[in-house]
Amino acid sequence: MKKVCIITAARSEYGLLRWTIDGVEHNPRLALQLVVTGAHLMSCHGNTYKCIEDDGYPISAKVDMGLDSGSKQSIVESMGRCGLGFAKTFAELQPDIVVVLGDRYELLPICSAALLMNIPIAHISGGDVTIGAIDNEVRNAVTMMSTLHFPGVESSGRNIIRMRNSEANVWVVGEPGLDNFRRSSLMSRQELAENIGIPINNKWILVTLHPETNESLEYNLRMANHIVELTDSMKDASIVISQANADFGGNQINNYWAEVEKQNPEKFHLYPSLGQMRYLSFMNECYAVLGNSSSGIVEAPCLGTPVINIGNRQTGRHICRNVRQVNNNMEEIRDAWEGIERSPMRVKDHYYGDGHTAEKIVKHIEEYLNG
Numbered sequence: 001m002k003k004v005c006i007i008t009a010a011r012s013e014y015g016l017l018r019w020t021i022d023g024v025e026h027n028p029r030l031a032l033q034l035v036v037t038g039a040h041l042m043s044c045h046g047n048t049y050k051c052i053e054d055d056g057y058p059i060s061a062k063v064d065m066g067l068d069s070g071s072k073q074s075i076v077e078s079m080g081r082c083g084l085g086f087a088k089t090f091a092e093l094q095p096d097i098v099v100v101l102g103d104r105y106e107l108l109p110i111c112s113a114a115l116l117m118n119i120p121i122a123h124i125s126g127g128d129v130t131i132g133a134i135d136n137e138v139r140n141a142v143t144m145m146s147t148l149h150f151p152g153v154e155s156s157g158r159n160i161i162r163m164r165n166s167e168a169n170v171w172v173v174g175e176p177g178l179d180n181f182r183r184s185s186l187m188s189r190q191e192l193a194e195n196i197g198i199p200i201n202n203k204w205i206l207v208t209l210h211p212e213t214n215e216s217l218e219y220n221l222r223m224a225n226h227i228v229e230l231t232d233s234m235k236d237a238s239i240v241i242s243q244a245n246a247d248f249g250g251n252q253i254n255n256y257w258a259e260v261e262k263q264n265p266e267k268f269h270l271y272p273s274l275g276q277m278r279y280l281s282f283m284n285e286c287y288a289v290l291g292n293s294s295s296g297i298v299e300a301p302c303l304g305t306p307v308i309n310i311g312n313r314q315t316g317r318h319i320c321r322n323v324r325q326v327n328n329n330m331e332e333i334r335d336a337w338e339g340i341e342r343s344p345m346r347v348k349d350h351y352y353g354d355g356h357t358a359e360k361i362v363k364h365i366e367e368y369l370n371g
Helices: 011-025 049-054 072-093 107-116 135-145 154-164 176-183 189-196 217-231 250-263 276-285 294-298 330-342 357-370
Strands: 002-008 030-037 061-063 097-101 121-124 148-150 203-208 237-242 268-271 288-291 307-310 323-326
Touching (some): 002 072, 002 357, 011 049, 011 121, 011 276, 030 049, 030 072, 061 072, 097 107, 097 357, 107 121, 107 135, 121 135, 135 154, 176 276, 176 294, 203 276, 217 250, 217 307, 250 268, 288 294, 294 307, 323 330
Parallel strands (some): 002 030, 002 097, 030 061, 097 121, 203 288, 237 268
16 A cells, blocks of 8 residues: 655644545555644644544654744754654655645645655645745745645646646645535534533634734734734623644744733633634634634635634635735724624635545545556
8 A cells, every 4th residue: 555644733734634634544545644743742732633643543653843933043943853853754654645734834844854755745725825924935835845736726726837837736626624514513502612611692702813924023912912902892702712823923922812811711711722623613603703814714704704814814815705804903903893793694605615625635646646
């Protein structure tokens, strides 16, 4: 059997890869090698590799890169350790192909190691455009190192073809996160209320805010403060916050959220990770989503949940009808909220896919490896 090495470095990434992992594991002509690294192995981010084990998938290797996102220098030093770790891991596992997703900075040393060791790379969700972070540069670098390409939408596919000057091995398959809605049963409002410990009849709001890595720390903390200012005076509201990722500035945002929760624990509820199913279930049941996570741009439209997307982290992606795009400006954020209050009706939009992405990816990988 051909060995397919799927790599995940963060909770959100695993949620998107989950059904591709499942498809490879259950394919009789493929052997799954699952490698975890990055924030998965950090207690401050919830040791989320345990979620993978709880889902029943065997982990072939854990590459501890000593991830430290406290400064830009420490991130670069972590990436050096990541490269060393994956050189050893690839030498031991001898995969026939490496599968990665998206634009996390950890992918630079991982894909460089695979490239130099002549291991083909399959890249999921390449070709997107997001101007508010260094993700663009990382994503495009991975595209140029990869052999197989699985963009989510047609425009991203065209971007890959233009970059590589070739149509070979580019398949538009939809965004993988949408497979969760077709293949999993979401938790009920009652189950969520009991699980999280919030009043069932409150107005539920989901917050996920990541740093804009092209902006200052002050700018990013101002975004978080705007969300608190917007929600602070709301009565009978429960604000569930999923921690920022391991980008530079994420620690500072999470420290700010921890202080907010400490000051008002009845209203604000901070989680290192909600887990994919609880996160999507809460997104389905909540009144609105605030922040700048791609989940608000890609997954929330399938549910029709109103979203206020703040700042430029997602600028360049297609904005569906349920999303209100605003600058990092309190007046614009407040106006967007008032718009939701005036018209809270949910508008579903399936621009990003049909929920069959993983099976298409696995099919193309198998055909590539087995000729």
